[in-house]
Amino acid sequence: MPSPPATVPEDVLRTSIVDRLFARADDDRPLFTHQDHSRGTEHTLTWAQFAARVRVVAGGLRRVAEPGERVAVLAGQELAYPLAFFGALAAGLVAVPLMAPSNAAQAGRLDGVLADSGARVWLTSAAAAARVRKSGEAREIVVVDELTGPGADPLPADPESPAYLQYTSGSTREPAGAVIPHRAIVAACWQGSVAYAVDEHTTCAGWIPFFHDMGLIQLLCLPVFAGGRSVFMAPAEFVHSPRRWPRQLASFPAVFTAAPDFAYALAADAGADDDLDLSDVRVALNGSEPVRPRTIARFQEVFGPHGFRREAHRPSYGLAEATVYVAGTGPDGPRSTVFDREALAQGRAVETADGTELVSVGRPVGQQVRIVRDGQARPDGTAGEIWVRGPNVATGYWGRGDASAFGATLDGTGGWLRTGDLGVVHRGDLYVTGRLKDLIVVDGRNFHPQDIEAAAGEAHPALRRDRVAAFGVADDRGEGAVVVAEWARGATADVREVTRAVLRAVSREHDLTLRAVHLVPSGGLPRTSSGKIARSAAKARYGGDRG
Secondary structure, eight states: OOOOOOOHHHHHHHHHHHHHHTTTTTOSSSEEEEEEEETTEEEEEEEEHHHHHHHHHHHHHHTOOOOOEEEEEOOOSSSSSHHHHHHHOOOOOOOEEOOOHHHHHHHHHHHHHHHHHTOOOEEOOOTTHHHHHHHOSSEEEEGGGGOOOOOOOOOOOTTTTTEEEEEEOOSSSSOEEEEHHHHHHHHHHHHHHHHHHTTTTTTEEOOOOSSSSSIIIIIIIIIHTTOOOEEEHHHHHHOOTTHHHHHHHHHSSSEEEEOHHHHHHHHHHHHOOTTTOOOOOEEEOOOOOOOHHHHHHHHHHGGGTTTOGGEEEEEEEEEGGTTTTTOOTTTTOOOOEEEEEHHHHHBBBOOOOOSSSOOOOBBBSSSSSEEETTTTTTTTTTTTEEEEEEESSSBBTOOOSOOGGGGGEEEEEEEEEEEEEEEEEEEEEEEEEEEEOOOEEEEEEEEEEHHHHHHHHTTTTTEEEEOOOOOOEEEETTEEEEEEEEOOOOOOOOOOHHHHHHHHHHHHSSSSSOEEEEEOOOOOOBBBBBSOOOOHHHHHHHHHSSO
């Protein structure tokens, strides 16, 4: 099989995702399909219908906003969302993909993001308009699925001008808006289409929220770039009934889906319908959080008998600041390696028969990835911070004067993104080992929190193994580590018994005595918008002088 080009072709970078849409404006094939399980209905727009509606939305927006203004998208997981997003881009505006508020916690975060972005125009849907109007003051609210009147031709897009602001989920810091230029969208879509063989015959299916970087690219932009189709449902509909996702994947041809690791575990725990056929799932991307070997094995155990090929499971790595894609596993499927824990903690990748098993996230396509330590690129086998350079990288954070993370210099070349993630390249594959800011240091020894979390989560059946947070603390007693774990729903067990089980498991696996173990009710751990445990928020809530 020929190797993909090392760089994104220049002719791709000179186009925009809106150009890709209108190049197929006469196509009568289905483009976007919303599966509404709450009503038992499906709603579909063809390429031609969608392009015509985008023209109307662009025309309406140009009457209330000037090119370059930020406009917030505040809608649910419905057809109005892609209409708002592409309508904003076609009108020359800067989209700010968000969510329609549904509770006080979301409203509080939205207030901060809206103030940071300065979006005075809010785009919403008829279904969400009432909630949006109650959530705050906007100078202009536009209900995109109620717009009428003449359409407008899309404005030409400068490849370097901002297309949208991708607000990070806030797992390690306050949310910040990564500025994604038009060239980064098409670059990331080209990289994804090459890495996962996405073309006009592909169905991009799933439920990842559109305001999340993975959902925005995989379900909105990539199908438009490749000429394929998108089929989606609301995230809550998957969470409430995990079997809906596999049934969705079985209902369409040549499927490319994507989800975080916890979703694959949740689907496997829910089981499979007897008549399920997943033989035409081409790619199931697993990313956005650490990929666990156990999850891959369990998913295959449950869905392999229903035609799911192990090679289709594709562990991957990305981040919002790189327009989601950095590296992905190839057509051979998942690979893992067992590393010596102590050596890895000291920055060396040494294979062993008994240690920490990490899943490879593959190799990059169309961009450069380096492991950097002390300002120098390190060879294979040496751990350090992951740096990325390519046309898919954002230009900085909106309104932040310090863009140093996006313009670092390495070996005399600028433009490198410092991801803040730790990793190592071993036998040519990238392995992500943790977050630089999350690294726990106790008595001069380095511990990755996900290793401690894995040991603690498996310590007792009364705990939710995917709802554990570990973090470091420092006080007058010195440095230490704390674990916070959620009770499994309906679990009944003695608190002292479970606490002792966690202490023993972490001590046995990592030779580490925890400072404290906090057991909290199901849902007690703070999470990011994508469902990941927010360690910094957990530390702020539970890391004080306790226990």
